Amino acid sequence: MLQVDSINTFYGKAQILFDLSLEVDQGEVVALLGRNGAGKSTTFKSIIGMVTPQSGCITFNGKEIHRLPPHKSCVLGLGYVPEDRRIFSRLTILENLEVGKQPVRRGRVPWTPERLFELFPNLGEKPDQYGGNLSGGEQQMLTIARTLMGNPPMIILDEPSEGLAPVIVELLAKTIGKLKVEGVSVLLAEHNWNFAKTVCHRAYIVQQGRICHESEIGELSRETYEKYLAI
Amino acid sequence: MGFYIVQILTGLSNASALFLVACGLSLIFGVTRIVNFAHGSFYMVGAYAAYAFIALLPHGVFFFWIGVLGAALAVGLLGAAVETSLLRRLYHAPELFLLVATFGIVLILQDLTRWLFGAEDLLGPRAPGLTGSVDIMGSLIPQYDLALIVIAPLILAGIWLLLHRTRWGVLVRAATEDREMVGALGVNQATLYTAVFFLGSFLAGLGGAVQLPKGGADLLMDMNVVAAAFVVVVVGGMGSITGAYLAAVIIGELSSFGILVLPQSTLVMMFLVMAVVLVIRPYGLFGRAEAPEQISGAVSVSLLQPASQRLRILGLVLLLAIVLLPAVADAFQLVLMTEIALVSLASMSLYFMMGPGGMLSFGHAAFFGGGAYAAALMVHYFQSPMALAIGLAPLLTGLLALVIGWFCVRLSGVYMAMLTLAFAQICWSIVFQWGGFTGGDDGILSIWPADWASGKVVFYYLTMIICIGGILALRYLIFAPFGYTMRACRDSALRAESIGINLRNHQWLAFAIAGGFAGLAGGIYVFSKGSVFPDAMAIPRSFDFLLMVLLGGVNTVFGPIVGSAAFIWLHDKISRIDFWQFILGCIFIVLVVAFPHGIAGYVNRRFGRYFVNQNY
Numbered sequence A: 001m002l003q004v005d006s007i008n009t010f011y012g013k014a015q016i017l018f019d020l021s022l023e024v025d026q027g028e029v030v031a032l033l034g035r036n037g038a039g040k041s042t043t044f045k046s047i048i049g050m051v052t053p054q055s056g057c058i059t060f061n062g063k064e065i066h067r068l069p070p071h072k073s074c075v076l077g078l079g080y081v082p083e084d085r086r087i088f089s090r091l092t093i094l095e096n097l098e099v100g101k102q103p104v105r106r107g108r109v110p111w112t113p114e115r116l117f118e119l120f121p122n123l124g125e126k127p128d129q130y131g132g133n134l135s136g137g138e139q140q141m142l143t144i145a146r147t148l149m150g151n152p153p154m155i156i157l158d159e160p161s162e163g164l165a166p167v168i169v170e171l172l173a174k175t176i177g178k179l180k181v182e183g184v185s186v187l188l189a190e191h192n193w194n195f196a197k198t199v200c201h202r203a204y205i206v207q208q209g210r211i212c213h214e215s216e217i218g219e220l221s222r223e224t225y226e227k228y229l230a231i
Numbered sequence B: 001m002g003f004y005i006v007q008i009l010t011g012l013s014n015a016s017a018l019f020l021v022a023c024g025l026s027l028i029f030g031v032t033r034i035v036n037f038a039h040g041s042f043y044m045v046g047a048y049a050a051y052a053f054i055a056l057l058p059h060g061v062f063f064f065w066i067g068v069l070g071a072a073l074a075v076g077l078l079g080a081a082v083e084t085s086l087l088r089r090l091y092h093a094p095e096l097f098l099l100v101a102t103f104g105i106v107l108i109l110q111d112l113t114r115w116l117f118g119a120e121d122l123l124g125p126r127a128p129g130l131t132g133s134v135d136i137m138g139s140l141i142p143q144y145d146l147a148l149i150v151i152a153p154l155i156l157a158g159i160w161l162l163l164h165r166t167r168w169g170v171l172v173r174a175a176t177e178d179r180e181m182v183g184a185l186g187v188n189q190a191t192l193y194t195a196v197f198f199l200g201s202f203l204a205g206l207g208g209a210v211q212l213p214k215g216g217a218d219l220l221m222d223m224n225v226v227a228a229a230f231v232v233v234v235v236g237g238m239g240s241i242t243g244a245y246l247a248a249v250i251i252g253e254l255s256s257f258g259i260l261v262l263p264q265s266t267l268v269m270m271f272l273v274m275a276v277v278l279v280i281r282p283y284g285l286f287g288r289a290e291a292p293e294q295i296s297g298a299v300s301v302s303l304l305q306p307a308s309q310r311l312r313i314l315g316l317v318l319l320l321a322i323v324l325l326p327a328v329a330d331a332f333q334l335v336l337m338t339e340i341a342l343v344s345l346a347s348m349s350l351y352f353m354m355g356p357g358g359m360l361s362f363g364h365a366a367f368f369g370g371g372a373y374a375a376a377l378m379v380h381y382f383q384s385p386m387a388l389a390i391g392l393a394p395l396l397t398g399l400l401a402l403v404i405g406w407f408c409v410r411l412s413g414v415y416m417a418m419l420t421l422a423f424a425q426i427c428w429s430i431v432f433q434w435g436g437f438t439g440g441d442d443g444i445l446s447i448w449p450a451d452w453a454s455g456k457v458v459f460y461y462l463t464m465i466i467c468i469g470g471i472l473a474l475r476y477l478i479f480a481p482f483g484y485t486m487r488a489c490r491d492s493a494l495r496a497e498s499i500g501i502n503l504r505n506h507q508w509l510a511f512a513i514a515g516g517f518a519g520l521a522g523g524i525y526v527f528s529k530g531s532v533f534p535d536a537m538a539i540p541r542s543f544d545f546l547l548m549v550l551l552g553g554v555n556t557v558f559g560p561i562v563g564s565a566a567f568i569w570l571h572d573k574i575s576r577i578d579f580w581q582f583i584l585g586c587i588f589i590v591l592v593v594a595f596p597h598g599i600a601g602y603v604n605r606r607f608g609r610y611f612v613n614q615n616y
């Protein structure tokens, strides 16, 4: 579904990604693991078009997207949840969801605020609360819900479990399970081993802008994980 | 009693057009982050367009309002056209560069309007059906004023509904907070920007059109309203429409009652109110503090490097050329060079605070003109010798800058720039309106150099020594520890504070130094011209300095000099042509599109490698 083919991405003169390739199939949940500063967020930004790779190719459903601006990638069906959440603090929960809304895609039940509130009951309790007044966990749910409003067949989550209480991480795992059932592909960046282990099918490990390991999540041993990720 | 009610109502009706303009400015700034200097021009064009439409259409209530709406619509389309054809190309350039482009539009629209309608002020047509007056306890108020009072709240309500009750409005508000994220959620930012530009310009045009029957149309409207609209936006709080209405009402009432108390001081009062509000509530009445990065990241950052061997040699060659110039140049060319030197010093001082200091100023002419007036007044009242006058001018303006800077360094980014504009406007109004002391509009005449310096060549050398000395002193400061600290404050306020730098004091000092050097340039300026007029500190002059710095490029120390030389030279070449502003505006726009990093920035990129320090 998504193919990233040896991209090289720079910020100014600094090269961050080196011939990085990865692949996500339909309905798959794939983790991108790596230390702080390894280049996970940069990979995601390259995919959705917030930065343009200097070389390499990214295709999504057979369409080249590496030169498209973010809004076009989004319309093609790539949902993106940034690591710093970036909810609109002066908009209410409902308005935040409205911003994420996209025309309904064929062949799937569209997400509506009501359905999302079933998934995230916390948000449903106060739909008119301003985003800026929500707790960190609620903001994380809102940013995921907001992206889901676009009914994307594939969603990219940048460190979704970062800084969340264990209960909320569980809720998150449940949500991703639900997305799996609906056939949504997921690419996510993670630090949390247990979380990755429970939700993902496959994992890539990046180190200093290069993919250095790839395997089914079951085959990824704790030792390998720690070898690349322990600080 | 009736009299006061009428005054209050007049104030409210004054507020209407101002609110419409400010509301549009605020929307455009909120979403696109463009400080649109051309907004006042849209207002002016709205008034002229309404004049033309109403004259063309048959007479009658219905057609009058159709004319007004048609004018607003035309201006809206004009704004959208400017956005799609020009500004869109520049979104990747440093934000400040867009200022230059919008200023180019100001010049172009100014001359186009003059070409189409002539230079004479136009008397507005009366609104059919609203030509009479209403008697309020013995005092009269025109019916049209009452109509204006109703229009503003209606528009306010309409905009509020648009922003809060429609999907489009939600997107606009979201984009005001985080444009990039809105894009990542599938919204085409380009379309959104164009739509916002349309709406903002529409409102400006509407403002110009509705005030036509009350105030007519003239060619000074653009600059007058844009200064007032900045004040309203900043006092109300950037991005707050309700705040803009409240601020417009305050300013409207102030001018309505101010005329009764101190007829000469309405301008000063308007800006004083702004200064007071900003000191108490730095982000305006209804504004919210913004992350400083969002508004102050305007000046793009790049590393400054001390000059290399080759660059120094180039400098020496230039210096030699300057020394030898009197041998080959005629008197006129010497005068031109003198002016370039003066203005280079002034814009270098602006660069000093803008580039390494990261403090944007829209009002630097206050110090340039302040120095000029300081020197002129000393000669005029105390017959002080030239050397003393030139020597004291920078000290006095340095003091002035200390006072103004004390307020300004409390803010950052565009807010700070607006406050500098306000203070400059206060200085200008004082000079302009206090005719008994400063000569007002007639200026101060006959300020000639001392006998020993009255020869053209001697004065040329004197100016060169002072100006080059000043420029080198500023350059020295930039590369001295003082300058490194400045850049540390600019790049990371928090970190600078944490290593024990008192950020505010350092910025304050830098502000005062910049002011002092601008005053030095002003001091010499009086003697080179022999006279000084209030326009030495007016808004256009401030914008000129800003343009010079930006045209030269903010990333190189020599940018302001290149920019000043190019600017003065251009000005000299074309200012005798009729409609030269049009040409100048076009040149600005071409320059901005062609050299998004400034002229010197371009040279630096293209040929910089040749001048890089080999042993660095």
Ligand SMILES: Nc1ncnc2c1ncn2[C@@H]1O[C@H](COP(=O)(O)OP(=O)(O)OP(=O)(O)O)[C@@H](O)[C@H]1O
Pocket (backbone or CB within 6 Å): A011, A014, A016, A034, A035, A036, A037, A038, A039, A040, A041, A042, A043, A083
């Ligand atoms: N805007 C930028 N400009 C320059 N360098 C950047 C920028 N953003 C990130 N970097 C650098 O790129 C490298 C990769 O950053 P990235 O954010 O992709 O890492 P990450 O794997 O997401 O880390 P984390 O787990 O901390 O989120 C880092 O060394 C970072 O310093």
Ligand SMILES: [Mg+2]
Pocket (backbone or CB within 6 Å): A040, A041, A042, A083, A158, A159
């Ligand atoms: Mg990251």
